Each structure stands twice: as C-alpha cells, then as structure tokens.
Amino acid sequence: MRGTLTEVSPVQRAVLHAFELALEDIERWCSQLSDEQLNARPHGLASVAFQVRHIIGSADRLLSYAEGQQISPAQLEFLKNELDSHSTRDELLDNLRKALNSYATRVRAFTVEQYAEPRGIGRKQLPTTVAGLLVHVADHTMRHVGQAITTAKVVSNVS
Secondary structure, three states, rough: OOOOOOOHHHHHHHHHHHHHHHHHHHHHHHHOOOHHHHHOOOOHHHHHHHHHHHHHHHHHHHHHHOOOOOOHHHHHHHHHHHOOOOHHHHHHHHHHHHHHHHHHHHHOOOHHHHHOOOOEOOOOOOOEEEHHHHHHHHHHHHHHHHHHHHHHHHHHHHO
16 A cells, blocks of 8 residues: 555555555564564464564565475575574564565466466465465465564554
C-alpha cells in the first residue's frame, strides 16, 4: 500500500515491500539494543539475534526452493548456526541489509508465468508453487519481525 514498485507484479511487490518493512522495523526497534540485549532470551523467548538470523536464513532457503533448487550445504550450515548467540548488533544489521538486498534481486527475477510452476519444499518435497513460496517468504519474514520486535521491547522495557 506504499504505491511504489509498480513496475513489478503484485506478488513480487508484496514480497519486496515485506523486505522493506522488515528492515525498517528491525532497524527502528533493534538498532539501539546492546549486544547483550540482542542476544538475551527473556522468559525463554528466542533472542532478537536469532529472529534476525532466521529471517536471513529462511528467506534464502525459501527462495532457493522457489528457484527450483534444493538447500545447499552452506544453507544447511547457516540453519545450524541460527541459534548462535555471538552476533554483534552492527554485524547482524549489516548482514540483514545485505541479505534483503540480494533477495530482492532474486524476487525480481521471477516472471508472472512462473507463478503456477510446481515446487517441492524440503526432503519430503511438500507440494507448492512459485507464487506460494513467494507469498510464504513475505509472511514468514514479517512473522519473525514481529517476534523480534516483541522480544526487543521486553529486553529494553519498552511498551
């Protein structure tokens, strides 16, 4: 509803706007957190750092499936390390910016004609389509942005 990115299809536009909003929201709510707050797990919640790393990793994996690929060894390694609690704020935010910029290029590469193409997810090859995966990338990204913001508010005592 930003009225921007009109040069791409509505499905791509939704994903690209989700990426824009994700970065804006994470920067707004997390850029003032200390590294300790970023990695804190209050009440057993996943840390803000985990949520950001998961946004980076899950979008990469989902886009790979949409592109008709399987998960690479490097992506599996990233998945294993999403719980790593040694991220600094600056590293994490820089990694998010770079990843979302790269993913936006990947999203723009799809054509409307590809949307109905079947795709499989994971080892079980759960059935979906390119459009289904693109919509899921946007939804999944924003879900974890919300979780990151909630945890950021808890660790910084902001309501």
